[in-house]
Amino acid sequence: MGGSRGRERLLSCESCRRQVPRGKAVEFEKRTVFSTDLRTGDNVSEVSTRTVYYCISCAKHRGIFEIKKRQMQRRNERRS
Numbered sequence: 001m002g003g004s005r006g007r008e009r010l011l012s013c014e015s016c017r018r019q020v021p022r023g024k025a026v027e028f029e030k031r032t033v034f035s036t037d038l039r040t041g042d043n044v045s046e047v048s049t050r051t052v053y054y055c056i057s058c059a060k061h062r063g064i065f066e067i068k069k070r071q072m073q074r075r076n077e078r079r080s
């Protein structure tokens with residue numbers, strides 16, 4: 001963690017556009033998957049990720065915390 005205090009950068013909530021200080025914003029990785037060949041099921045899909053930020057109340061409202069938890073679990077299960 002970076003230790004620099006001081007003025008926090010403001011980020012705007014993806015949902016309500018409110019300005020939220022970085023420390024209070026909930027970071028969320030939005031994934032979009034482009035599949036180029038569904039028939040073979042090969043590794044041809046391209047995943048593009050974009051980081052968006054939500055304020056706490058929007059994050060709660062949209063279940064972002066749950067999604068993040070699930071994503072972490074999936075990441076752990078993939079270790080095979």
Ligand SMILES: [Zn+2]
Pocket residue numbers: 013014015016017018054055056057058059
């Ligand atoms: Zn919001």
